[in-house]
Amino acid sequence: MxxxxxxxxxxxxxxxxxxxxxxxxxxxxxxxxxxxxxxxxxxRTWVRILDFALIYGMLALGLNIVVGFAGLLDLGYIAFYAVGAYTWALLASPQFGLHLPFWLIIPIGFVVAGFFGVLLGAPTLRLRGDYLAIVTLGFGEIVRIFLNNLDHPINITNGPVGINLIDPISVGGYALTRTQQIAGVNFSGAHIYYYLLLVLLLACIFVCIRLENSRLGRAWIAIREDETAAQAMGINTRNMKLLAFAMGASFGGVAGGVFASFQGFVSPESFILLESIMVLCMVVLGGMGNVWGVVLGTLLLAILPEILRDISSPIQESLLGGVWIDPESLRMVLFGLALILVMLVRPSGLWPSKKH
Amino acid sequence: MLGSVYALVALGYTMVYGILGLINFAHGEVVMIGAMVVLTMIGFLSGFPAPLSNGAILLFAVITAILVCSMLAFLIERVAYRPLRNAPRLAPLITAIGMSILLQNIAMIIWGRQYKTFPDLFSTVSYSFGGANITNVQVFIIIISILIMSALLLTINFTRIGRAMRATAESPQIASLMGVNVNYIISLTFVLGAALAAVAGVLVFANYSVAHYSMGFMLGLKAFTAAVLGGIGNMAGAMLGGILLGLIESIGAGYISDFTGGFMGSHYQDVFAFLVLIGVLVLRPTGIMGERVADRT
Incomplete structure (x- = not known):
């Protein structure tokens, strides 16, 4: 009291x-x-790193719908990111000679990724827990292998080489990756994309928060807590689960599209299993189910490895008097340690959701 | 052949899963460490002043690898999993991933980035057998795996410790009420799994003659897939799943381009394996030999 x-x-x-x-x-x-x-x-490199952190933020929020709200463990989430990125790449690059404007591609990417979400969700509805995890993992690998090999007999994805020269988002003839002068201030591409991504991320956060407290969000959380009880309460678990997959996938699709336009280049390399696992780590480490926790987890995990990259050589020099250990491995060793330590200290994430 | 190695690794996954309900993502790295330790020990023992026979060298090396891997698995369980036993379900998954990243990169620091080749201890002989070719190394691998798996099944089904393990898998609380030291049994499970992983690491290394710090991850993944295919938590299922997955992969690699009229080449062997997995799970959501178990919440 x-x-x-x-x-x-x-x-x-x-x-x-x-x-x-x-x-x-x-x-x-x-x-x-x-x-x-x-x-x-x-x-300026750090502005780009920040941009990528924002893209990861959108991904993590999308995965949070599937894993955090509906409690469906998805280990192949990066596949939707890949679908979104390749959709953009195919519709706005010299690959097929198509150069559609962004306001057309974003909805297309949204729908195509959502369709793939349903495609994954439909056959896996009956699976629970870790069986679902392994099927989603397999799905992610299948998508990546197809992207890697669809350069013959018909060349669609250009295989392991990837697709180059993707159009940036352009508004009224101004390409957003070029440096633009607005009111006497120079905005580089990384800066403009920062604002664009920030707006997108804030929109995602808004949608997620509204979803969480809606009829839909409550149904998902009920399924997460106890599927049988949720069904008994009259929730159509099949449709709700499919919807969770589709929503999560669409977020990933949009993030992927923006990623492709920002990077100007996509290849299957960017969509490996480790990326799915990283996004999952962001969600769980930050606090599954809590939108702000997920954002915090994303910022930490997207930026921490970059900081470690910068400091792992100087620290060795000051402590050991020379670079003895390969800085790249040391960085990952420290990263692994950090993951373990954070989970040991805060098992439900840094900023867990209040409902249990 | 490949299947029997998957089966060995899958057993490690399935035993841990049966008891803790946890996907031990670091298990694949234990396999890799096993292969690396054998490599180092062979190099070390070959330089011994008193010459040892090749068989003795290999035996010593494998025993060291088993010891190192067992200790490693014991430590992993103590540090990363035991404190989180009552935590939310995904927390140990993240520590497992962290552990996997950690071990992979420590291995890279110790053994370097290059591909390691298996030293020539034995000359490979190839036999032709009804149109199929098989090498003496592969025969050896199959015999060893069958021996180990039978020993394991006998231990689990007919000894006191085996009974304690089965009881713990059924329900840790009740097993502890019946006088089973649950912590000891869980550690033992990890150690046994790691010993199998070490042997599997040596077998893979001997067969492909190359080892790499990143070899564990994909192997672990395939083995886990095999465990799920057979019905996770079920030992016989893991063996069956491993052998099936090995067969599916080889058949897929060989015939996939005939099936699809040349559209898909052998690069799609993993797609084929995963599609079969999805197909099996859609028809039988608990794996081939899995039983329907109540949800753990």
Missing amino acids: INKVFYLEKFKSFQNPKIVWLGYSLVAITLAILPFIIEASIG
């Missing part, structure tokens, strides 16, 4: 609308000028 009063006293300021709006605008301003601060302090 005392604790509760204290809690209310402490956070009373959160209920004051003025202070809340001040907080929101501070966050908004920080997010808006973040790329400039980063470029000025640690260089």
